Amino acid sequence: MAAPALIAVDWGTSALRGALLAADGTVLALHAAPRGLLSVPPGGWQAAFDAEFGAWCAAHPGLPVLLAGMVGSRQGWAEAAYAPCPAGLDDIARQLLWLQPGRLAIVPGLSCDMGGVPDVMRGEETQVFGALQALPDATAAYTLVLPGTHSKWVQVEGGRIQGFATHMTGECYALLRQQSILARMLPADDADLDAAAFDAGVAQAQQPGGLLHHVFSVRTLALFDRAGGGALASRLSGLLIGEELRAQALPPGAPVTVLASPALAPRYQRALAQCGHPVHMAPADATWQGLLAVARAAGLLAAGTLAA
Amino acid sequence: MAAPALIAVDWGTSALRGALLAADGTVLALHAAPRGLLSVPPGGWQAAFDAEFGAWCAAHPGLPVLLAGMVGSRQGWAEAAYAPCPAGLDDIARQLLWLQPGRLAIVPGLSCDMGGVPDVMRGEETQVFGALQALPDATAAYTLVLPGTHSKWVQVEGGRIQGFATHMTGECYALLRQQSILARMLPADDADLDAAAFDAGVAQAQQPGGLLHHVFSVRTLALFDRAGGGALASRLSGLLIGEELRAQALPPGAPVTVLASPALAPRYQRALAQCGHPVHMAPADATWQGLLAVARAAGLLAAGTLAA
Numbered sequence: 040m041a042a043p044a045l046i047a048v049d050w051g052t053s054a055l056r057g058a059l060l061a062a063d064g065t066v067l068a069l070h071a072a073p074r075g076l077l078s079v080p081p082g083g084w085q086a087a088f089d090a091e092f093g094a095w096c097a098a099h100p101g102l103p104v105l106l107a108g109m110v111g112s113r114q115g116w117a118e119a120a121y122a123p124c125p126a127g128l129d130d131i132a133r134q135l136l137w138l139q140p141g142r143l144a145i146v147p148g149l150s151c152d153m154g155g156v157p158d159v160m161r162g163e164e165t166q167v168f169g170a171l172q173a174l175p176d177a178t179a180a181y182t183l184v185l186p187g188t189h190s191k192w193v194q195v196e197g198g199r200i201q202g203f204a205t206h207m208t209g210e211c212y213a214l215l216r217q218q219s220i221l222a223r224m225l226p227a228d229d230a231d232l233d234a235a236a237f238d239a240g241v242a243q244a245q246q247p248g249g250l251l252h253h254v255f256s257v258r259t260l261a262l263f264d265r266a267g268g269g270a271l272a273s274r275l276s277g278l279l280i281g282e283e284l285r286a287q288a289l290p291p292g293a294p295v296t297v298l299a300s301p302a303l304a305p306r307y308q309r310a311l312a313q314c315g316h317p318v319h320m321a322p323a324d325a326t327w328q329g330l331l332a333v334a335r336a337a338g339l340l341a342a343g344t345l346a347a
Numbered sequence: 348m349a350a351p352a353l354i355a356v357d358w359g360t361s362a363l364r365g366a367l368l369a370a371d372g373t374v375l376a377l378h379a380a381p382r383g384l385l386s387v388p389p390g391g392w393q394a395a396f397d398a399e400f401g402a403w404c405a406a407h408p409g410l411p412v413l414l415a416g417m418v419g420s421r422q423g424w425a426e427a428a429y430a431p432c433p434a435g436l437d438d439i440a441r442q443l444l445w446l447q448p449g450r451l452a453i454v455p456g457l458s459c460d461m462g463g464v465p466d467v468m469r470g471e472e473t474q475v476f477g478a479l480q481a482l483p484d485a486t487a488a489y490t491l492v493l494p495g496t497h498s499k500w501v502q503v504e505g506g507r508i509q510g511f512a513t514h515m516t517g518e519c520y521a522l523l524r525q526q527s528i529l530a531r532m533l534p535a536d537d538a539d540l541d542a543a544a545f546d547a548g549v550a551q552a553q554q555p556g557g558l559l560h561h562v563f564s565v566r567t568l569a570l571f572d573r574a575g576g577g578a579l580a581s582r583l584s585g586l587l588i589g590e591e592l593r594a595q596a597l598p599p600g601a602p603v604t605v606l607a608s609p610a611l612a613p614r615y616q617r618a619l620a621q622c623g624h625p626v627h628m629a630p631a632d633a634t635w636q637g638l639l640a641v642a643r644a645a646g647l648l649a650a651g652t653l654a655a
Contacts, residue, residue: 113570150571154554157567189528189563205567206559207527214522219515220497246462249594250558251514251587255497259465259513262421263458279559286557 041065043099044340046092047330049162050110052076058327059095062340066327068095076109084116103339104143105330108162111136111145121150121159127199128168132337146333151202158205162326163191167200169329170298170321182289183296183321186303188213190283206286212279215254221275224261226268232306233273236266240277241284241310250282280310289316296321349373351407352648354400355638357470358418360384366635367403370648374635376403384417392424411647412451413638416470419444419453429458429467435507436476440645454641459510466513470634471499475508477637478606478629490597491604491629494611496521498591514594520587523562524580532569533583534576540614541581544574548585549592549618558590588618597624604629 041061048057053075059068072091079087089096096102111119119136126149135144148161163185171177180196188209194201215221243253257275260266266274289295294317297307304320311318322328334340349369356365361383367376380399387395397404404410419427427444434457443452456469471493479485488504496517502509523529524537551561565583568574574582597603602625605615612628619626630636642648 153556156551156561156564157571157573158563159567159570190559204556204560205563206557207563208559210527211519211523211559214526215519218522218526219518243464247594247596248461248512249514249590251498251516251519251591252512252594253464255466255513255515256464259467262467263465265465282557283559286555286560288555 040067043067043095043102045331045334046095046099046102046104047327047334048092048104048106048110049108049165049326049330050076050106050115051108051162055091055110057092057095058330059099060327060331062331064328064331070095076112076114079116088116101142103141103334105135105146105334105339106144107146107165107326107330107333111148112161115145117145119145119147122147122164124149124151124203125199125201126164127197128332128336130199131164131168131333135333135337141339144337146330149200149203153202153204158203160191160203160205163193163203164200165329165333166298166325167193167195167329168332169325169327170296171195171198172328172332173322173325174296174319181296182287182293183298184307186280186297186299186307192287206283208279208283212276215257215275215279216272221254221257221271224257224268225272225275229272230269232276233270234309236270236273237277237306237309238313240274240279241281241313242277243274244278244281245285245314250278253278253282276306277310280306281314284310284314284316289314291315292317294319298322298325348375351375351403351410353639353642354403354407354410354412355635355642356400356412356414356418357416357473357634357638358384358414358423359416359470363399363418365400365403366638367407368635368639370639370643372636372639378403384420384422387424396424409450411449411642413443413454413642413647414452415454415473415634415638415641419456420469423453425453427453427455430455432457432459432511433507433509434472435505436640436644438507439472439476439641443641443645449647452645454638457508457511461510461512466511468499468511468513471501471511472508473637473641474606474633475501475503475637476640477633477635478604479503479506480636480640481630481633482604482627489604490595490601491606492615494588494605494607494615500595514591516587516591520584523565523583523587529562529565529579529583532565532576533580537580538577540584541578542617544578544581545585545614545617546621548582548587549589549621550585551582552586552589553593553622558586561586561590584614585618588614589622592618592622592624597622599623600625602627606630606633 044062045060056071122134149164183193185191190206193203296319298321352370353368364379430442491501493499498514501511604627606629
């Protein structure tokens with residue numbers, strides 16, 4: 040078995056998970072728990088960490104630990120100031136927030152400024168750097184999308200994240216799906232994707248009218264019995280994802296790299312293909328490779344490997 | 348006192364209100380009650396009507412009654428089929444749904460078809476025809492907006508509603524304001540409008556990026572302490588109303604007639620002015636004049652006046 044080189048932790052709002060990694064990227068062990076930020080009492084961070092990862096730390100004394108995600112937010116263990124874009128692995132490595140110097144650090148999120156309005160990410164930067172390791176040319180220009188509650192569209196070039204934009208697509212979908220007047224038209228549970236209805240939503244979103252108008256069609260199509268509930272939920276999904284794509288104003292034919300969960304990947308793949316964009320699917324979970332890349336840039340791997 | 352000529356009723360989802368009108372538009376009496384659609388049990392419509400308006404009917408036997416609003420929806424007293432656009436007062440009058448022939452009718456809502464996607468209104472058509480009575484030239488071309496939970500943008504020409512579009516602006520504002528992650532950044536109650544923050548939201552909405560992206564700035568501006576909660580609520584309002592305006596793609600300098608409540612009127616006035624559109628403010632409540640115009644077109648006023 041390869042020697043452990045890093046304890047990598049993705050600590051989010053509602054859950055945490057960790058991996059014991061070898062320097063070559065081999066995942067030696069995994070651990071997950073529903074112990075997200077919201078469940079950790081004030082002052083309880085070290086205890087929570089020890090409860091979840093104390094065994095690994097004891098078995099591999101001195102092994103470096105990197106934490107990514109909302110654990111570095113104002114509501115987390117400690118606030119890691121956002122690293123401004125453009126930012127590469129070297130910038131991230133330099134701005135690690137050390138809780139135990141040389142031993143345990145939080146990876147900072149990134150900020151950028153688009154026309155005087157700030158944007159932020161925490162955790163996605165690590166996934167992007169992880170995905171870059173697997174792309175054919177880590178220094179080329181890429182447009183990446185990380186779909187989700189708050190989708191991130193990321194511009195990468197020369198190995199640095201040049202800028203990005205957050206879209207509240209998943210959250211707005213859930214609000215409209217569950218809390219709006221449209222919810223009455225829709226079944227309580229999401230069925231399988233109705234591909235034709237989804238495609239129609241994506242196409243409609245490319246037309247003039249705007250999102251606030253287009254979503255009302257979920258109601259009117261039901262009023263006129265032109266579509267059933269399952270199809271309408273898929274159409275609403277297409278309208279939201281289609282609007283997210285429209286808003287990018289991507290050059291025609293521009294390729295897009297998708298880092299998505301198995302649930303969302305097919306939707307973004309369909310929508311991008313319909314809009315004429317070649318799609319590269321990246322591994323959805325690039326967090327471990329990203330944390331390993333950060334550790335390498337910070338010079339932690341050699342030390343970590345020696346200590347193990 | 349002028350002779351009563353019409354009992355005009357606006358029966359909505361959560362409340363009803365009625366007016367006893369003279370043929371010249373004079374409002375002789377008003378009545379309102381929190382007895383909306385949702386509070387009327389199945390089969391209880393006639394009884395509910397009698398309880399609210401029986402006294403007027405008894406005092407003025409034979410007086411015609413017109414009902415507008417959601418009372419004509421599938422969940423209402425009886426479903427009045429939508430009249431298709433373009434539609435004028437004569438079309439509305441011809442398609443009244445008579446519950447008591449010659450005596451009591453429901454005003455149909457309107458439907459239109461924009462690129463294969465239907466849109467609908469119920470009640471707003473009556474307000475628009477009412478407002479037209481007060482405009483300098485009832486046959487000219489107008490763009491009207493009726494802001495609200497579901498804003499309606501209405502194109503009128505030659506005294507007919509040519510088409511319209513619904514925007515879920517008010518509902519999406521409420522969802523984002525109260526239920527989304529942004530709610531944590533905002534005070535529980537809306538304070539007075541912060542005009543500068545509202546204007547900044549309207550301006551931001553005109554920039555590329557799309558609504559799903561722009562609204563996230565409410566979170567990031569708070570994260571970077573660039574704005575307080577009250578200002579952010581106003582900014583969010585500006586973002587939503589600004590997006591509604593952007594989506595109209597109005598010709599530069601095109602005038603817009605606003606039929607808005609006192610709460611919303613100043614916001615639409617500000618946003619339209621900022622985008623370079625001359626604003627005509629119409630009376631917010633044109634329902635009574637609209638129902639009177641429908642009654643006149645249906646030939647009910649002479650008969651009603653004689654019977655009174």
